[in-house]
Amino acid sequence: MQQTALITGASKRIGKALVLHLAEKGWNIALHYNTSANPAEALVKELSVKYPSQKFAAFRANLAAIDEVAGLIPAVVQVFGPLQLLVNNASVFDPGYVAVTSPELFDSQMNVNLKAPFFLMRDFAGYCKSGCIVNFVDTRVASNKSNFAAYSLSKKGLWELTKMAALEFAPAIRVNAIAPGVTLTPEDKDENYLLSLAQTIPMKRPGGLEPVLKSFDFILENQHLTGQLLFADGGENLGRNI
Numbered sequence: 001m002q003q004t005a006l007i008t009g010a011s012k013r014i015g016k017a018l019v020l021h022l023a024e025k026g027w028n029i030a031l032h033y034n035t036s037a038n039p040a041e042a043l044v045k046e047l048s049v050k051y052p053s054q055k056f057a058a059f060r061a062n063l064a065a066i067d068e069v070a071g072l073i074p075a076v077v078q079v080f081g082p083l084q085l086l087v088n089n090a091s092v093f094d095p096g097y098v099a100v101t102s103p104e105l106f107d108s109q110m111n112v113n114l115k116a117p118f119f120l121m122r123d124f125a126g127y128c129k130s131g132c133i134v135n136f137v138d139t140r141v142a143s144n145k146s147n148f149a150a151y152s153l154s155k156k157g158l159w160e161l162t163k164m165a166a167l168e169f170a171p172a173i174r175v176n177a178i179a180p181g182v183t184l185t186p187e188d189k190d191e192n193y194l195l196s197l198a199q200t201i202p203m204k205r206p207g208g209l210e211p212v213l214k215s216f217d218f219i220l221e222n223q224h225l226t227g228q229l230l231f232a233d234g235g236e237n238l239g240r241n242i
Helices: 013-024 037-050 066-080 103-128 149-169 191-198 210-221
Strands: 004-007 028-033 056-060 085-088 131-136 173-180 229-232
Touching: 004 013, 004 066, 013 028, 013 037, 013 085, 013 210, 028 037, 028 066, 037 056, 056 066, 066 103, 085 103, 103 131, 103 149, 103 173, 131 149, 131 210, 149 173, 173 210, 210 229
Parallel strands: 004 028, 004 085, 028 056, 085 131, 131 173, 173 229
Antiparallel strands: none
16 A cells, blocks of 8 residues: 655755655655745656656645645545655744844744644644654754744744654654754855855764655654654754864
């Protein structure tokens, strides 16, 4: 029996890498997107041709709108049947110290990064009954640096939610988290920016996608692992080594 995964923010960057990784392993995949319709549909078409015995479909939802969040799992289940995996990967990442954070900025980070995963996890448990959830947090959960205050707080909340849900949903559903660090170059920066950032972490180099995908595989394959956080960040969570 083929397994099915829903991946949020699946059309680019880490989300796309996870889609390609699972597709190669034989999974059916529901690709969530919000504004990236063309990349999502192109990816579905590409994978459908490459893996004709598997099923791929794209689903649009604005994760900042709770009514659209509430409709996502039911829509996916209607097409695929019960899911075996939910990956909460989509997020927004906007700067702002506590002293200058507006209510609008605060809500934008919380709605997408914490509230949406909360209700997707609720609905996964309700509709699918068993399986695995992987939440993408951030190495910032180990820090109290406040230059991305609302974002960081939303990811800290998602990590706490991971543990809470792992306890509540066990043993039928395992819930774990991955915290990437210096992984991919931001879309508005070049490679030198990433290399410069990496000089402040213990491993002194960007990790790329490999540590994230290996952490992901470890979670999927370790059937006794739940409520845990894997830092795929080259030791960044330990503090700066400069």
